[in-house]
Amino acid sequence: MNSHFKVRDRDSDDSWAAVTLDLTLQASSLDDFISFVVSLGLAIQMDSHRDVSTDNRIEGSILNTVVFASSSQVQVAIPAEVLGWIVELTLPEPLPGHIVGLYNPEICSSHRTWRLLNLSHVTRYWRAVIVSHASLWSFIEGPRNTGDSNTIQLCMERSKNVPLRMTNFCYPRSAPSLLRESRRLLECLLLSTSTSYLTHNLPDIISGFPRLRRLWLERFISWPKCQFSCLTHLALSGVTGGKRLSMVEFLDVLRENTGLQVLVLDKVYFILERAERPVEVPHLRYLVINDRYDSVIRDVIPALILPSPMTARFHTCLPPDGQVLLANTHAKSFFTDDTTISVIAWSRIKLNYFFDNLDYKFEVLPDLPFDTSADFSLGLPLPVEDPWRIRELSIEIPSDATRLTRWIDLVFRSTPGLTKLTISANSTSNCVLWFIAILRGALPELKTLCVHLRDATTGPIRFSPLLRLVRQRHVDGRPLKNVVIHDERLKGPNLYTKTLRGIVSYVDTLEWDSSPSPFKNSNTGFVYASIPDDLRSWNWQDEFR
Structure with a gap:
């Protein structure tokens, strides 16, 4: 209203x-x-x-x-x-990164500026305030038509001496806007090349930005010479049509920008050339590599000396018979005795791998299918020479999963050293096959078992299979130390006193949680895993806005 x-x-x-x-x-x-x-x-x-x-x-x-x-x-x-x-x-968010360089006349590139102009007409006082706040005008979006050039000039005039962020600029169409006097204040730039620009070489104008710190380049494949040396953020994306970057030129850029903190390679590919020596990036905090049907991750990582601590996110479509990373590189060993590996199996045919220690926090999305009928080993896509390294498994059991018995055996053979298992299922009946496999001798090192029941409306809770499991493990001399149960209907032990009392007698700690499920709106799905906050909430595109 x-x-x-x-x-x-x-x-x-x-x-x-x-x-x-x-x-x-x-x-x-x-x-x-x-x-x-x-x-x-x-x-x-x-x-x-x-x-x-x-x-x-x-x-x-x-x-x-x-x-x-x-x-x-x-x-x-x-x-x-x-x-x-x-x-x-209240200003609108910047345009999403995936449309950088795309010409679409229906999208107003200066929508933030027009919002400011409209608000400045509310009253004379509002106009005075908005015009005098230089930071409001410091975010400039590239021109998509002739009229946009006027708004760009207006923003440059009103931003005064505030560092500028310029996004969605397309070369060579936007070159005049980049050559104005305010380029000396440019701090963040998102620049693409149009399809009509045949050479796809980075233009010389980049060397004229002394304050440039954050640079996102799309569809550029060559740097005639290194034109920047003070970058803290670098993203390269969108190199398609069989075009490839020179590995030597790329490493030269990294060698010149020793203060680099964020490096993103989003669907770019390299000409494999023998590098003279690996490049050290001592201040790197985040590394993102998204490749498609290529071995970019395996090619780039050995050429870098990675610092610690560092967070990385890798997305690849490599087949399941190939590792995403090499186990040994010029950096510290990815895996140490304190490494926690969390393998998350999504019900939406996706698998995620998180592994972290004091030095590294890595997320790997190998695009491997969650196929319960496939002969699949969880250890293959990881740089794990010894499968006993995998200590934690979190798996979401799909409600329509059938024929799980053979697949469960394959999973457990891939994780013989597992010490913590988290199962997310609709009901306890979906967990029975997993309990039986453990009862028969799988996972001899298992110490902690977590059961999270997602659907509070699915049937009665039956803990008798779990009781048989913990009792048999105790008899076999391999007792479970901790058992965690989460279900919204589990209001207290009085409802299941006899069964829970039996479980308590065989384990050191029994925890139950009846609070509303924290997984429904989680970006890790319905599965709980020990995922560092750096991996849980970080989005690399936000670094360039």
Whole structure:
């Protein structure tokens, strides 16, 4: 519904202005509008790093909201500093990285700038605040038509001396915009080459950006000479049509940029040339390699001396009979005694591998099918010379899985040294085959067993198979130390006192959890695994926005 709110910016000091106007806003209620403005203001207050005295002053006046007798009017006093931050928070997100360089006249490349221009027409005070906040104009999107060039020039003028972020620029069409005086302030650039640019060589204009720190290049295949040496972030993507980068030139770029912290190779391929020596990247924090039906990961990793600690994400379509990484490289050994390997089998025909220790945190997405009828070994895609290295397995059992017996045997033969097993299933009946395999002698080193039941509406809970398992392991002299059970219906031991009491008598610790499932909205699916936060939440494209 359209609700009419009266917003008055009230004079209280030099940074405030007196203007009264009526705005028509899309809101479900007056409360929604008040909640929105107050939450934005409080968030800005917490993030502004002011001193205590300033915090106390703003706490009392940052958003002095008073509801008038009429339920459709609200008075809001907004300081200039806070209004600038609110405008910045409400600007649209940058265009997604996968459309860098693609010409689509239906997409407005300057949509952030147009939002600023529209907001600047609300009142003269709003205009003064928006124009004076140089940081609002520092994000510049490449031109897609002639009119966009004017908005780019406007942004460059109003950004003053603030470092610039320029995205979705296409060479050579956008070259005039990149050659203006403000290039000396350019800090982040996303640059692609058009299909009409036949040489696909990096232009010389890159050497004219002394403050350039973050560079994302798409479809460039050659650097006539190294033109930048102060990069902290480098992404190369979109080299298609059989074109390949020179491995020697690529390593020269890394050798010149010793401060590199983020390196992304997204669907790029290399001409294999013998490098004189491996390149050390001492400050690298994140490494991303996405290759398709090629051995880019195996070609690049041996040419680098990787620091520790470091986080990496690898996506490959290599066949299951080939390793993604080599076990031994110029870097430290990927696997040490404290390494935890988490293998996650998704029900949506996907497998993920996470392995981490004090030195490395790696995620591998090998695009191998979760095929319960295939002769599949979990150890092959990993750089593991000894399968006993795999210590943790987290597996999601699909609700429609059948003929699991043979596949379970193959999985357990791939992980003989497993010490922790996490099973996510719809019900306890889906876990019986796994319990039987362990009961018959599989996983002799297993110490911790976690059972997570996903569907709280599926049948009764039966723990008797689990009781038989822990009892037999105790009799065989290989007792389980820890058993964890998660189910929303498991409100306490009184409902299953006899069975749970029996389990407790054979293990050191029994934990049960009846809280709502944390897996429904998790980016690791319905499976729990010991995944570091760096791998759980990091998105490399955000580093270039």
